[in-house]
Every structure is written in C-alpha cells, then in structure tokens.
Amino acid sequence: MLYHLFYPLSEEYIFLNIFRYITFRSMMAFIIAVVVSIFWGKYFISFMKSRQFGQIIRSDGPESHFKKAGTPTMGGVFLVGSVLAALLFAGNFFSIPVLLTLFVMGSFFILGGLDDYLKVLKRNTDGVSARVKLIWQFITGIIVGVLLLHFDVVDTNVYIPFFKGMSIDLSYSYVFFVAFVIVGSSNAVNLTDGLDGLAIGPIMTSAASLGILAYVAGHKEIATYLYIPYIENVGELFVICAAIIGAGVGFLWYNSYPAQIFMGDVGSLTLGGVLGTVAVITKNEILFVLIGGVFVAEAVSVILQVGSYKTRRKRIFKMAPLHHHFELLGWPEPKVIVRFWIISAGLAILALATLKIR
Numbered sequence: 001m002l003y004h005l006f007y008p009l010s011e012e013y014i015f016l017n018i019f020r021y022i023t024f025r026s027m028m029a030f031i032i033a034v035v036v037s038i039f040w041g042k043y044f045i046s047f048m049k050s051r052q053f054g055q056i057i058r059s060d061g062p063e064s065h066f067k068k069a070g071t072p073t074m075g076g077v078f079l080v081g082s083v084l085a086a087l088l089f090a091g092n093f094f095s096i097p098v099l100l101t102l103f104v105m106g107s108f109f110i111l112g113g114l115d116d117y118l119k120v121l122k123r124n125t126d127g128v129s130a131r132v133k134l135i136w137q138f139i140t141g142i143i144v145g146v147l148l149l150h151f152d153v154v155d156t157n158v159y160i161p162f163f164k165g166m167s168i169d170l171s172y173s174y175v176f177f178v179a180f181v182i183v184g185s186s187n188a189v190n191l192t193d194g195l196d197g198l199a200i201g202p203i204m205t206s207a208a209s210l211g212i213l214a215y216v217a218g219h220k221e222i223a224t225y226l227y228i229p230y231i232e233n234v235g236e237l238f239v240i241c242a243a244i245i246g247a248g249v250g251f252l253w254y255n256s257y258p259a260q261i262f263m264g265d266v267g268s269l270t271l272g273g274v275l276g277t278v279a280v281i282t283k284n285e286i287l288f289v290l291i292g293g294v295f296v297a298e299a300v301s302v303i304l305q306v307g308s309y310k311t312r313r314k315r316i317f318k319m320a321p322l323h324h325h326f327e328l329l330g331w332p333e334p335k336v337i338v339r340f341w342i343i344s345a346g347l348a349i350l351a352l353a354t355l356k357i358r
Helices: 002-009 014-020 021-051 063-067 074-091 096-120 130-150 171-192 200-217 222-227 234-255 266-280 286-290 293-311 322-328 333-356
Strands: 157-158 167-169
Touching: 014 021, 021 074, 021 200, 021 234, 021 333, 074 096, 074 234, 074 266, 096 130, 096 234, 096 266, 130 171, 130 266, 171 200, 171 266, 171 293, 200 222, 200 234, 200 266, 200 286, 200 293, 222 286, 234 266, 266 286, 286 293, 286 333, 293 322, 293 333
Parallel strands: none
Antiparallel strands: 157 167
C-alpha cells in the first residue's frame, strides 16, 4: 500500500521516487516480514499451546517422531500472514502477475487451513481427502493458466534451459501444463515438510533464485542480454519472493530443531503453490525442476516407493518420503536437514548459472 500511496506523490516530493524501485521495496518487504514473523510467531505459538492445538503424528511414521506429538502446528498461518503484511506495505497490486500469485496463495491457504483444521481439531490424521485436494488444486491451477493467456501475461511456449531460444509451443494445452506445475510444486513441498526446518530451507533458496529470475525477466535490457523472455511487470514477483524469504527467516527462528511449531499444510501447500506459480509466470517451469530439486526428489521417492510396492511388493527405500529413509539409515535429524539445505542451495546457484550458458 505504501507504493500506491507514496509513488504518486513522487513528482511533488522527489525523495519518494525511491518507491518505484523494485529492489528497495523487496528489501523493505524482507525486513518487514522478518520482524512481523518473529514477533507474531511468539504470540501465535503461545495461543496454539493454550488451546492445545498440537500436531497429530501418523502411526506409520518413524518412531522417533512420536515424541513430537502435541507440538503446535499451523505455523503457516503466521508465516503466510507475515508475507501478506509485508506486501501490504511494499507490493504493487496493479501487477497482474502479483494478483495471480496472490490468488493461488489465498486458494491454497484456505485448502491447507481446512486440512489442518480437520487434523488438529477433529483429530483426523487424513484431513481433507487426497481427491478433494487435487480437484481444488487443479481448478485453481487451470484458472491461473486461463487468466495468464487471457491477459497476455505469457505465451504458450515452454522454454528449455541451457539452450538459447529453444522452446516448445504447447498451444492451449499449456493451461493444463500450468496447473500441473503449480499442483506438483504444492504437493512436493508438502511432502518435504516432515522434519524440523527441513522444508523452509529449500523454500527460501527456491524463492531467492526465482526472485532473481523474476527481476531479470522483468527488466527488458537484462532479459534481452541474457536471451530470456521479457515479461512485463513480472519483476514485481521479486517483492513476493523477498517477503517469503523474510517470513521464512522468522519462521525458522521457531521451527529450527527442535521445533517449537510446525508449518502444517496451511503453510506447505500454500508456499509450494506460490513457488510453482512464480516459476510459471517467469517461464522457468523446466528450470524449476532443478531449483526445487529437493522437492522433486522427495516427491519422486514417494511415487517410486508406492509404485514398487504395488507392482513388486518390495520397497525401494526404508521409508518414503526420502528424508525418512536417511533417518532410518541412522542419520541424526539435524544432519539430514542441513545436508538437504546444502543441496538445495547448490541447486539454486546452479540454476542461476544457466543464465550465462544460454
């Protein structure tokens, strides 16, 4: 809101011209999100403890996790809330990419909140059924795909990283591809959220790399120089990504091992969907497989495990998702978490390096 309030006054008060710069507003969004999440998080955790809204641990998980039963959950409420608080001050709500990203954020926030409500208050470990989740997510994704094409935000090409100007035109099927990326990202992040601080680390590194990609794609001269598609107003997504990183820092203050609060589906489904949306709007759908490599590995491990057991009655991993496999191999939980963070950071840097390879 500060952008819309102060920038129109920049002609009269020159110093307010600073609000036109995405870099300044991104820095402001980061700082606001950090402060809000740390202060709000303290009171949110106390509230959840007083109401005894604790995590329900699945009986088929690792035995070491049973001691975590009762730890407050739904931390995604103050995590996502901190992102929105930062955007109220620094966001540009005239940007269609921003509005579509916020639409996904709101839709998946409601879905995740409902899922956590059923799990925590109704003591139902399954929450919203998988079928209802997928239908909800795909409808949201399809709406985004249709609106992206309707407002000419992007074209129907899928660009191949590592190659200059190489793309595949999906025509109208691009709408379903958009939905697939958003839904896949949301659920992959959700699967990764199984250890204290495990998911938020890769979320922050992914947001950082996608934010940089959004900034360069929204800068015509830089985009032309790097041979990437220029997308009008997409640089505004850098502000959202900065807010996610800031809120993630504040959330990690409480979620680091041993966690004082868990993210819950309200956080993981929402932020996963947002990352997928940013990847789509910046035309980095394929590169996002590398950026979010940790999420991909977690999701693929589940698919392989289920497929192998159904067809051969044999398991590939000791337990899926992948982080549980390493736990059962004897790795201490903090070691699994930090090593996954390191891998995620390395993949994010490698993804950014592809900008000069094209």
